[in-house]
Amino acid sequence: MNIRDFGYADINTDVTDGGIPARITAVHKERYELVSEHGYGFGRVKAANYYNGTETWPTVGDFVLIEYNDSGDSRILRTLPRRSYFTRLDPSSGGHGEQAVAANFDYVFIIQSLNKDYNIRKLERYLTESWQSGAEPVVVLTKADLTEEVSEYERRTAETVPGVRIVAVSARTGYGMEELEGYLKPGKTIVLLGSSGVGKSSLVNALAKEEIMETREIREEDSRGRHTTTHRELIMLKSGVMVIDTPGMRELGMWDVSKGLGQSFSDVEQYFERCRFSDCRHQSEPGCAVREALESGDLPESRWASYCKLKREARFSNNKAGYFHDMQKHNKAYSRKKRGN
Numbered sequence: 001m002n003i004r005d006f007g008y009a010d011i012n013t014d015v016t017d018g019g020i021p022a023r024i025t026a027v028h029k030e031r032y033e034l035v036s037e038h039g040y041g042f043g044r045v046k047a048a049n050y051y052n053g054t055e056t057w058p059t060v061g062d063f064v065l066i067e068y069n070d071s072g073d074s075r076i077l078r079t080l081p082r083r084s085y086f087t088r089l090d091p092s093s094g095g096h097g098e099q100a101v102a103a104n105f106d107y108v109f110i111i112q113s114l115n116k117d118y119n120i121r122k123l124e125r126y127l128t129e130s131w132q133s134g135a136e137p138v139v140v141l142t143k144a145d146l147t148e149e150v151s152e153y154e155r156r157t158a159e160t161v162p163g164v165r166i167v168a169v170s171a172r173t174g175y176g177m178e179e180l181e182g183y184l185k186p187g188k189t190i191v192l193l194g195s196s197g198v199g200k201s202s203l204v205n206a207l208a209k210e211e212i213m214e215t216r217e218i219r220e221e222d223s224r225g226r227h228t229t230t231h232r233e234l235i236m237l238k239s240g241v242m243v244i245d246t247p248g249m250r251e252l253g254m255w256d257v258s259k260g261l262g263q264s265f266s267d268v269e270q271y272f273e274r275c276r277f278s279d280c281r282h283q284s285e286p287g288c289a290v291r292e293a294l295e296s297g298d299l300p301e302s303r304w305a306s307y308c309k310l311k312r313e314a315r316f317s318n319n320k321a322g323y324f325h326d327m328q329k330h331n332k333a334y335s336r337k338k339r340g341n
């Protein structure tokens with residue numbers, strides 16, 4: 001087993017602690033599934049040795065350094081720097097902390113189905129989160145066999161996601177699937193982002209050309225404990241490409257989307273610099289370019305409303321002060337404990 005096949009590229013790190021690189025393929029309560037040059041196995045974090053004040057807990061897709069254990073769980077020494085990641089608000093932190101749910105992916109497949117679930121507002125939200133993640137978004141319109149109006153959907157989608165590749169497919173008939181081949185490169189990782197029922201599992205099976213997801217469900221059903229079951233959330237396909245499909249991805253919260261917003265709403269933000277006042281709030285100020293564009297119809301009302309809504313949410317979830325305060329407290333408590341040892 002070569003960890004490079006799993007997308008590992010040497011990451012500059014001064015501390016190797018004598019560990020070897022591994023990739024996290026699933027996260028359970030206190031145990032991680034991982035893959036290293038020794039094959040698939042399990043690992044654990046020993047908090048007292050692991051946490052140095054800035055360290056992040058491993059998530060699916062992370063590269064970590066492990067002290068390999070031949071006869072039991074390996075010890076995870078540290079998480080290596082991420083080149084992309086998704087986070088959600090950590091429910092256990094009272095809304096202050098963020099929690100990574102997937103890391104080190106190259107492409108985000110934003111999945112929308114071409115039936116009544118098609119939703120422009122969700123698309124805008126997913127795109128914003130995708131730009132923020134650091135990876136390249138691709139919009140995948142699924143269930144193309146359910147509509148006669150594929151090109152109409154494609155046109156509407158293109159208006160909402162300027163500059164992003166849009167591919168309409170049907171996992172059922174195979175329509176459009178070859179358009180995705182370009183992303184199925186060995187060593188690359190794709191993450192799927194989309195609501196329940198849009199066809200994520202079916203898409204993975206179609207990409208894999210085998211019933212991967214189904215197999216997984218059966219295995220889970222006939223095993224006793226869910227947390228001891230092997231169910232990989234990062235799956236290696238025969239083609240050498242990896243897919244991350246985690247439950248965590250299905251309930252992402254917004255977190256610092258300020259940068260992603262600018263990229264997915266460049267058509268909106270372009271007006272800001274044309275306002276007469278640099279601190280224009282775009283409400284009733286004279287010479288407001290946004291209001292003018294709304295009146296002339298150049299900027300659709302619905303687009304402006306989406307922007308304002310996401311902006312409000314971003315500001316709300318941007319309450320980082322509380323988060324850093326908690327982190328500091330945690331660090332202090334930890335270094336006290338360490339000194340005491």
Ligand SMILES: Nc1nc2c(ncn2[C@@H]2O[C@H](COP(=O)(O)OP(=O)(O)OP(=O)(O)O)[C@@H](O)[C@H]2O)c(=O)[nH]1
Binds near residue numbers: 143196203
């Ligand atoms: N007509 C049609 N139906 C599809 C297609 N892909 C998936 N479906 C159906 O859509 C339903 C949901 O598909 P899944 O692949 O389980 O969707 P999912 O996104 O993985 O759903 P969750 O596991 O709940 O997140 C199933 O009934 C599939 O048979 C398609 O290309 N065409």
Ligand SMILES: [Zn+2]
Binds near residue numbers: 275291
């Ligand atoms: Zn203005």
